[in-house]
Amino acid sequence: xxxxxxxxxxxxxxxxxxxxxxxxxxxxxxxxxxxxxxxxxxxxxxxxxxxxxxxxxxxxxxxxxxxxxxxxxxxxxxxxxxxxxxxxxxxxxxxxxxxxxxxxxxxxxxxxxxxxxxxxxxxxxxxxxxxxxxxxxxxxxxxxxxxxxxxxxxxxxxxxxxxxxxxxxxxxxxxxxxxxxxxxxxxxxxxxxxxxxxxxxxxxxxxxxxxxxxxxxxxxxxxxxxxxxxxxxxxxxxxxxxxxxxxxxxxxxxxxxxxxxxxxxxxxxxxxxxxxxxxxxxxxxxxxxxxxxxxxxxxxxxxxxxxxxxxxxxxxxxxxxxxxxxxxxxxxxxxxxxxxxxxxxxxxxxxxxxxxxxxxxxxxxxxxxxxxxxxxxxxxxxxxxxxxxxxxxx
Numbered sequence: 001x002x003x004x005x006x007x008x009x010x011x012x013x014x015x016x017x018x019x020x021x022x023x024x025x026x027x028x029x030x031x032x033x034x035x036x037x038x039x040x041x042x043x044x045x046x047x048x049x050x051x052x053x054x055x056x057x058x059x060x061x062x063x064x065x066x067x068x069x070x071x072x073x074x075x076x077x078x079x080x081x082x083x084x085x086x087x088x089x090x091x092x093x094x095x096x097x098x099x100x101x102x103x104x105x106x107x108x109x110x111x112x113x114x115x116x117x118x119x120x121x122x123x124x125x126x127x128x129x130x131x132x133x134x135x136x137x138x139x140x141x142x143x144x145x146x147x148x149x150x151x152x153x154x155x156x157x158x159x160x161x162x163x164x165x166x167x168x169x170x171x172x173x174x175x176x177x178x179x180x181x182x183x184x185x186x187x188x189x190x191x192x193x194x195x196x197x198x199x200x201x202x203x204x205x206x207x208x209x210x211x212x213x214x215x216x217x218x219x220x221x222x223x224x225x226x227x228x229x230x231x232x233x234x235x236x237x238x239x240x241x242x243x244x245x246x247x248x249x250x251x252x253x254x255x256x257x258x259x260x261x262x263x264x265x266x267x268x269x270x271x272x273x274x275x276x277x278x279x280x281x282x283x284x285x286x287x288x289x290x291x292x293x294x295x296x297x298x299x300x301x302x303x304x305x306x307x308x309x310x311x312x313x314x315x316x317x318x319x320x321x322x323x324x325x326x327x328x329x330x331x332x333x334x335x336x337x338x339x340x341x342x343x344x345x346x347x348x349x350x351x352x353x354x355x356x357x358x359x360x361x362x363x364x365x366x367x368x369x370x371x372x373x374x375x376x377x378x379x380x381x382x383x384x385x386x387x388x389x390x391x392x393x394x
Contacts, residue, residue: 021059022056022057023197023198026054027052027053028052029077029187030188030189031234033046033187035185035186037128044081048077050217054074055097057101062200067100067110089118090117103199104200106150106151108136108157112133114129115130116130127168128168130165132183134161139161142182144182146160153383155190155380157191158186159187160185160186190378194341208383209250210239210382210384211240211242211288213254214236215236217232219231219373221373223353224353229266239258240252241255248289248290248291249287254285259281259284262279272306272311275305275308280315288379288381291386291388293339293340294325295377296323301318302315302317312361313358316365316367320349321349322349343380344376344378345377346374346375346376347375348374349372349373352371353368
């Protein structure tokens with residue numbers, strides 16, 4: 001049945017896809033993706049977090065929905081061959097993505113058709129045409145086999161696909177990539193449904209109330225008179241323990257032993273070989289209003305500097321409230337905003353950092369002083385019911 005629907009979607013007019021039973025959907029690519037071509041080249045790490053695709057789902061009954069992402073509303077970032085440098089990259093130009101998703105099992109398939117254009121110092125090389133099916137199941141080629149992971153209750157999904165790349169008009173490219181050959185995609189993604197999913201006949205009563213917090217790219221940290229540092233949490237996320245719910249107010253506690261926040265890297269990528277700050281979180285708990293999107297979390301952590309292989313004996317303790325209230329944090333340098341219907345918002349906090357036991361750190365950071373944080377956040381909820389008068393997180 002699923003494959004029949006997928007086949008019909010490719011050939012019937014799109015008017016059959018867009019009907020009164022449509023709902024919006026957004027797909028955002030993840031961090032730890034991999035793209036591989038040929039058998040003798042290594043897998044290239046691919047940071048797709050700048051990628052986004054807006055589309056629609058249409059109810060096909062029994063928890064099954066057809067999916068349509070238009071090329072005009074899709075942005076796919078290039079593959080950097082030597083990240084973070086862009087002198088050698090592969091531009092990716094996708095066509096429409098069409099397929100289906102089963103909300104009962106989380107299984108999904110998409111038809112992926114794209115042009116890959118290698119660029120070296122701004123010079124375009126012969127493009128590669130890649131046509132494949134992205135699936136949460138098993139995808140097999142001549143020499144590669146990958147297996148995806150169905151979508152979970154939060155919208156996280158792992159799509160894979162192995163395609164046969166034909167020869168190009170350039171014999172050098174054909175020789176280098178040993179074309180025709182397999183191209184493999186292992187892609188983590190996140191799907192958001194602001195108007196909800198289509199119902200599954202078996203129901204979702206077995207889903208416990210759950211909340212997941214993810215720190216998106218673009219965070220900012222500042223302490224004392226030092227400049228504001230950009231911070232990349234590399235897609236770090238943590239699930240909360242939901243204690244209780246009163247109307248739309250959900251009380252949450254994020255287990256400290258599950259909060260793995262990457263260090264703030266100031267110089268170099270090796271930890272602790274360069275210069276940076278380790279971040280160890282002891283507490284993160286508070287409330288989330290799933291209707292208004294207001295968030296208030298108590299944050300308790302220690303920031304410990306490291307310098308060329310040495311981790312400082314004493315860290316700096318930071319306690320503050322992370323909030324979506326743009327007036328509460330009291331700093332014009334920060335932006336805070338409620339979590340919207342897509343699950344996106346900004347958490348901000350201002351902390352008074354006391355003096356530490358290390359005089360060097362005190363002089364270096366001019367403690368006591370202020371520390372500021374601005375965190376683009378994404379929050380997903382599942383198994384939580386609330387009657388919201390306005391469009392909110394549910």
